[in-house]
Amino acid sequence: MTQVFNFSSGPAVLPPEVLRQVQAELLDWHGSGMSVMEMSHRGPEFGQILAEAEADLRTLLGIPSNYKVLFLQGGAHLQFAMLPFNFAAADSTVDFVNTGHWSKVAIKEVSRYAKVNIAASSEDKNFSYVPDEATWQRSKDAAFLHYCSNETIGGVEFNFIPQSNGVPLICDMSSNILSRPVDVSQFGMIYAGAQKNMGPSGVAVSIVREDLLGKARSETPTMLNYKTFADNGSMYNTPPSFGIYVAGLVYKHLLAQGGLAAMEAKNIEKANVLYAAIDASNGFYHCPTALADRSRMNIPFTLADSQLDAQFLAGAEERHLLQLKGHRSVGGMRASIYNAMPLAGCQALAAYMAEFAQQHG
Ligand SMILES: *Cc1c(COP(=O)(O)O)cnc(C)c1O
Numbered sequence: 001m002t003q004v005f006n007f008s009s010g011p012a013v014l015p016p017e018v019l020r021q022v023q024a025e026l027l028d029w030h031g032s033g034m035s036v037m038e039m040s041h042r043g044p045e046f047g048q049i050l051a052e053a054e055a056d057l058r059t060l061l062g063i064p065s066n067y068k069v070l071f072l073q074g075g076a077h078l079q080f081a082m083l084p085f086n087f088a089a090a091d092s093t094v095d096f097v098n099t100g101h102w103s104k105v106a107i108k109e110v111s112r113y114a115k116v117n118i119a120a121s122s123e124d125k126n127f128s129y130v131p132d133e134a135t136w137q138r139s140k141d142a143a144f145l146h147y148c149s150n151e152t153i154g155g156v157e158f159n160f161i162p163q164s165n166g167v168p169l170i171c172d173m174s175s176n177i178l179s180r181p182v183d184v185s186q187f188g189m190i191y192a193g194a195q196k197n198m199g200p201s202g203v204a205v206s207i208v209r210e211d212l213l214g215k216a217r218s219e220t221p222t223m224l225n226y227k228t229f230a231d232n233g234s235m236y237n238t239p240p241s242f243g244i245y246v247a248g249l250v251y252k253h254l255l256a257q258g259g260l261a262a263m264e265a266k267n268i269e270k271a272n273v274l275y276a277a278i279d280a281s282n283g284f285y286h287c288p289t290a291l292a293d294r295s296r297m298n299i300p301f302t303l304a305d306s307q308l309d310a311q312f313l314a315g316a317e318e319r320h321l322l323q324l325k326g327h328r329s330v331g332g333m334r335a336s337i338y339n340a341m342p343l344a345g346c347q348a349l350a351a352y353m354a355e356f357a358q359q360h361g
């Protein structure tokens with residue numbers, strides 16, 4: 001099998017150890033004679049898989065006992081719609097910090113069901129930074145404050161947790177969950193699609209403080225009510241069982257590597273390798289993100305001469321450095337370097353960048 005480094009923004013690279021374990025267990029999970037795909041979600045085997053996945057995620061993130069862990073479907077997008085139904089009365093106002101593409105998608109959806117106040121926005125500089133918290137214009141009685149801790153497309157990451165001010169903090173952590181330790185107790189709710197840093201697509205995880213449950217609007221569809229899933233251990237209906245199983249193996253793999261503090265150290269080292277390559281290029285490469293807010297997970301960069309983009313990508317592919325094309329809204333390149341991207345992948349890309357700049361600079 002060709003050894004590649006996969007810089008996809010999502011669905012993204014998974015730990016090879018996990019994929020090999022999935023392969024080994026695919027036809028016969030733990031001597032059951034069945035694939036996880038073939039098991040009743042109500043049976044003891046899947047019950048164990050789900051319980052271990054939740055317990056391991058709780059250990060990794062240090063999730064306090066007054067938070068529910070829910071495994072859901074519909075991706076982060078469905079959460080955008082669920083938020084107002086569950087956490088905002090029809091006449092209430094919701095505060096948002098707008099730092100880019102995913103903030104905007106969430107704002108658009110929530111605006112359909114609640115009043116939205118944009119407490120802060122970095123649109124003035126093309127979403128290249130996180131607005132200073134001291135300048136945020138928060139409303140008096142917000143139902144919640146929402147932000148996106150890592151803008152996957154823009155490559156902008158919060159390096160702080162906003163003040164709650166007594167208002168539930170709700171965070172879209174789809175693309176940096178499990179990349180660093182986080183104090184869950186600061187949040188009303190955290191949610192994330194699995195396919196960036198946790199597992200395959202088709203699973204989303206929500207971590208919800210218990211006192212926020214049970215207040216959904218009366219018209220809330222059963223399947224959009226977090227309480228439905230909280231009351232039924234994520235099994236009101238058939239859960240995305242195979243995806244939960246793979247995510248569970250990823251959690252075990254992270255624990256075996258020393259947990260999130262160890263991952264954070266590795267992720268800092270990896271990101272530094274690529275930012276150094278950009279910064280050392282004398283302007284051949286450019287990263288638009290403000291220094292202090294540079295993402296450790298998604299590193300967008302452009303070439304000064306965009307005519308060279310296609311050649312850069314072709315050369316990268318020859319070296320098995322894959323899926324580096326930037327998002328269509330930004331152009332250029334984007335290297336997504338989630339937990340499962342090894343340091344060697346970042347070093348290989350940095351070496352190629354230097355070589356390409358030397359040839360074309
Ligand atoms: C990918 C992504 C989403 C969208 O996730 P889906 O699972 O496709 O709905 C939302 N927010 C962030 C930060 C993302 O990275």
